[in-house]
Structures are given as C-alpha cells and as structure tokens.
Amino acid sequence: MPRVNRTPEESELVRTHGPEYLELLARALRLIVLFNAEHREMTLNELAALSGMPRSSVRRVVLTLETLGMAEQNDRYFRLTPRVLTLAAAYLRSNSFADKLQPITDHVSARVGEACSVAVLDGDEAVMIVRTAPRRIVTVALEIGLRLPAYCSAVGRVLLGGMDEAELDAYLARLQPRKMTPATVTDKAALKARVTGDRAQGYSLVDHEAEQGFRSLAVPILDRDGRIACSLHIGMSAERTSIEQALEEYLPVLREASAEAALVIAV
Structure with a gap:
C-alpha cells in the first residue's frame, strides 16, 4: 500500500x-x-x-x-x-423540509412576484435547500445548493441569530470577513450588533452586502422547541423594490408564511 x-x-x-x-x-x-x-x-x-x-x-x-x-x-x-x-438528490429526498416547505415558497413567490427561498446553516454558510422563482427574463433567484456567507446575507444573519452568546462569539472569532461589495459590513462588533438586533426584531434586511444591486429580507422558521430551524427569504432587485416596500408589503407575507411553516415542520 x-x-x-x-x-x-x-x-x-x-x-x-x-x-x-x-x-x-x-x-x-x-x-x-x-x-x-x-x-x-x-x-x-x-x-x-x-x-x-x-x-x-x-x-x-x-x-x-x-x-x-x-x-x-x-x-x-x-x-x-x-x-x-x-449526492444532492439524496439529501433533498431524505430532508423533509424540502417537500414540506416547497408549497409555502411557491405561495410566497406568487403573492409578491419575487424569488422565495429557504436556507439552513451549514458550518459558517447559509445553504439554499428550497426555492421558487417567478417567471421573468431577469431574475435574482438563489439556486438550490447555493452557499452564501452567513455574515453578509439576510438568511445567514437570521440563522446566526439562533446561536447562543458563546456560539456567536466563537463564530466571530474564527470569521475572516471580506468585502463582497463596498457595502459589506466586516467589522466584527458591528456584525454582532446586526445579528443580535435582527434577532430582537425578528427579521433581517440586508442591502447590497452580498451582491451589488441585490436586496434580501429573511425571517426565522422555528422548530417545535422554539429554536431557529431554517430561514425564509425573499430576494429582490434593489432597483425594482424599495426598502419601504420590502418592509411594508413583503415582511407581513414572510411572517405569515413563517408561522405556517413552523406548524408544517413540527408535524
């Protein structure tokens, strides 16, 4: 040998x-x-x-x-x-989230006319496991399997909010953030404040940080024990959708869908 x-x-x-x-x-x-x-x-x-x-x-x-x-x-x-x-198909077939949450992302996407996804935390990245995109020539949909840095994405910050204080500090200690765009927040103290603030308000809105021109809004989906199981997300063009519209129109839709999703995954 x-x-x-x-x-x-x-x-x-x-x-x-x-x-x-x-x-x-x-x-x-x-x-x-x-x-x-x-x-x-x-x-x-x-x-x-x-x-x-x-x-x-x-x-x-x-x-x-x-x-x-x-x-x-x-x-x-x-x-x-x-x-x-x-290999990916085996995960999707064995993970009940995909089957259970697909109808919910379909419904959200149809209501708001934007891409809707579900992500889970894998290591230090958010991974898309369910997605629905509207039919249009130009889309900002995030494909299944796409991995995003947790620190600069709405889905990631929501998922990081599920960590306790020690886990979040350990994540930030090993993190080596880089500027994905000029707007990306890389200061660790500021990142911790964003994560804890988003946790308190129950949603995360990230603007131009992961990708220039891309705006995203995400809320947590809780498991039966009240812990964050995954994150529900709407991705949108910053040109097409204002922050005010995202918060006034899309956030209530996401929260309603999140509550439905929590009941579905608890079964």
Whole structure:
C-alpha cells in the first residue's frame, strides 16, 4: 500500500478521529466541492494546488470518481458528471423540509412576484435547500445548493441569530470577513450588533452586502422547541423594490408564511 502524504489539516483529522475516519472518502468529497463556475474543468496539477493535497493522492481520488461515473476526463482535464447530482438528490429526498416547505415558497413567490427561498446553516454558510422563482427574463433567484456567507446575507444573519452568546462569539472569532461589495459590513462588533438586533426584531434586511444591486429580507422558521430551524427569504432587485416596500408589503407575507411553516415542520 502506498504511503499516504497528508496535509497538516488531514493529519489533524486522522489524529483526532482515528481509524474510523475514512480518508479516501473525505478526499473525494473535498475535491468534488472544488468544482464551480470558475473551475469547471481542472488538471491534476490544478486540483492538487487548490486542495493542498499531493498530486499522487489527487490522481487516485479522481480516477476512483471516474470509475464510479462521477467524473470524466477530456485530454488532461477532469470535470464532474451529472451523476454527482445523486449526492444532492439524496439529501433533498431524505430532508423533509424540502417537500414540506416547497408549497409555502411557491405561495410566497406568487403573492409578491419575487424569488422565495429557504436556507439552513451549514458550518459558517447559509445553504439554499428550497426555492421558487417567478417567471421573468431577469431574475435574482438563489439556486438550490447555493452557499452564501452567513455574515453578509439576510438568511445567514437570521440563522446566526439562533446561536447562543458563546456560539456567536466563537463564530466571530474564527470569521475572516471580506468585502463582497463596498457595502459589506466586516467589522466584527458591528456584525454582532446586526445579528443580535435582527434577532430582537425578528427579521433581517440586508442591502447590497452580498451582491451589488441585490436586496434580501429573511425571517426565522422555528422548530417545535422554539429554536431557529431554517430561514425564509425573499430576494429582490434593489432597483425594482424599495426598502419601504420590502418592509411594508413583503415582511407581513414572510411572517405569515413563517408561522405556517413552523406548524408544517413540527408535524
């Protein structure tokens, strides 16, 4: 068996979790998530550079993915195949939120004529798991699976509001915020004030922080124990919808839908 060359991060994971930790599986998943709009196809050298893994390890992982039909090679370049979608589909099929909340986002989107989504917190990011978008040529809908930094998105700040004081302080301590737009709040004290303020008022409105020209409004959906389970969100063009309209017209719709969603997920 070839000697395993590990990154410092991998060595720590192996040391912490011991023989129960499946290193090959972890490396495969790590490589899969490197592919995105900027990196649709990559060579072994590019994958090794991005992942920090040895090229020999990358080669074994990619060839394994290729054997499973989850990756394919064109000349020196590797890309993912549609079979990778079975991983996301397995989550959506097994997560009752998607089926239960889809009719609610459909209804909200139809009422306000804007995109409506549901997100959950995954690590330090908000991930869209349900969405509905109106039919129009230009849309600001957030696709299922899209990940947004929690600190600069309305859905993220609502979800961060579900943390207790110690958890929020720990999140802010490890956070390295960057300016997504000129309006992005990166001062940690200011971010904590935004999160706690949004928690108190029961909603978050974020303007131009995650993306220029994009305005978003989100409210929490509570589980049966009164904890924040997920976040319900309307995304809109700042040009098309004013802050006043968002708060006066959309916020009551979101709150009504949130109360309905809390009853649905409690079943």
